[in-house]
Amino acid sequence: EGQWVLMATGRSPTNIAVIKYWGKRDEALILPVNDSISVTLDPDHLSATTTVAVSPSFPSDRMWLNGKEISLSGGRFQSCLREIRKRGCEFEDEKKGIKIKKEDWENLHVHIASYNNFPTAAGLASSAAGFACLVFTLGKLMNVKEDYGELSSIARQGSGSACRSLYGGFVKWCMGKKDDGSDSLAVQLADETHWNDLVIIIAVVSSKQKETSSTSGMRDSVETSPLLRYRAQTVVPSRVLKMEEAIKNRDFDSFAKLTCADSNQFHAVCLDTSPPIFYMNDTSHRMISLVEKWNHSQGTPQVAYTFDAGPNAVLIAPNRKTAALLLQKLLYYFPPQDKDLSRCGRPSCTSRDE
Numbered sequence: 001e002g003q004w005v006l007m008a009t010g011r012s013p014t015n016i017a018v019i020k021y022w023g024k025r026d027e028a029l030i031l032p033v034n035d036s037i038s039v040t041l042d043p044d045h046l047s048a049t050t051t052v053a054v055s056p057s058f059p060s061d062r063m064w065l066n067g068k069e070i071s072l073s074g075g076r077f078q079s080c081l082r083e084i085r086k087r088g089c090e091f092e093d094e095k096k097g098i099k100i101k102k103e104d105w106e107n108l109h110v111h112i113a114s115y116n117n118f119p120t121a122a123g124l125a126s127s128a129a130g131f132a133c134l135v136f137t138l139g140k141l142m143n144v145k146e147d148y149g150e151l152s153s154i155a156r157q158g159s160g161s162a163c164r165s166l167y168g169g170f171v172k173w174c175m176g177k178k179d180d181g182s183d184s185l186a187v188q189l190a191d192e193t194h195w196n197d198l199v200i201i202i203a204v205v206s207s208k209q210k211e212t213s214s215t216s217g218m219r220d221s222v223e224t225s226p227l228l229r230y231r232a233q234t235v236v237p238s239r240v241l242k243m244e245e246a247i248k249n250r251d252f253d254s255f256a257k258l259t260c261a262d263s264n265q266f267h268a269v270c271l272d273t274s275p276p277i278f279y280m281n282d283t284s285h286r287m288i289s290l291v292e293k294w295n296h297s298q299g300t301p302q303v304a305y306t307f308d309a310g311p312n313a314v315l316i317a318p319n320r321k322t323a324a325l326l327l328q329k330l331l332y333y334f335p336p337q338d339k340d341l342s343r344c345g346r347p348s349c350t351s352r353d354e
């Protein structure tokens with residue numbers, strides 16, 4: 001028995017929801033109360049790169065995130081590891097003298113090293129890219145034959161939004177009907193070439209860690225917000241259909257209106273939660289006003305905005321020309337405080353009166 005190490009490396013970008021997921025109907029399996037739709041970013045920005053290794057010489061499972069060891073004992077990591085191990089297939093490399101039988105995967109330990117190409121502390125969704133990448137790369141390592149849809153339902157058990165990062169382009173997470181979660185998975189609506197004029201700008205408003213995690217925020221909303229129930233049952237189903245249509249037709253007008261309305265309703269649900277959750281701050285609100293005024297003055301949407309569980313703005317422009325104009329406005333009204341945003345890792349904005 002020679003000592004060997006088998007490795008695989010993968011990369012997954014994060015995704016930004018334009019129809020938000022907020023609320024679980026099953027916390028353990030991470031089953032949502034509504035469908036959601038997102039756009040996956042280009043992997044050069046905001047992505048996770050993960051290397052997984054397996055060797056008979058590893059005595060336990062271990063993981064390092066950005067070079068620092070973290071615990072794998074949480075239920076979410078354990079679910080992903082268990083589900084992938086169960087699906088591992090036989091692997092043989094005669095030259096290297098490696099032969100792994102299907103049942104061996106259950107007993108072989110893994111080492112996982114993951115890096116984010118953006119500051120993890122910047123409050124930007126990192127779990128979506130991280131869990132998508134972990135599941136995908138472990139699947140490669142263990143010779144798993146399942147398709148992306150099935151892998152997405154495993155990534156979902158790491159972090160709900162992670163299921164949408166298995167695909168590029170526009171992706172829908174179908175909430176599913178079954179209690180076991182097997183039909184709660186992601187499908188690709190259109191690939192990354194379909195609407196590649198769109199430009200996404202992320203304005204980092206604050207690099208502070210969010211105060212309310214999405215897990216506890218969702219739990220509180222599900223338990224206390226009457227608006228959440230109305231949103232999930234009445235608003236989102238028709239909004240999802242309209243959004244699919246807008247994406248199919250590259251209809252920016254409709255896309256932008258739906259995106260802004262859905263972000264605002266998600267934050268309204270947060271306010272409707274007891275105790276209320278404030279994810280956006282003053283600067284976020286001022287950014288919304290800036291875009292709303294601009295859109296209103298032109299009679300049609302120029303730019304869309306959307307905010308997740310934090311104050312940072314995600315702004316979507318229909319093309320590079322509008323994106324350049326948007327950047328000009330942002331830099332004028334919200335001049336960055338730090339000279340080099342990418343190096344300091346703690347960018348923050350001030351604001352100027354309009």
Ligand code: PMV
Binds near residue numbers: 019022127162215
């Ligand atoms: O997957 P989580 O638990 O990080 O939740 C993500 C929730 C939002 O980002 C606010 C919305 C979404 O659909 O991504």
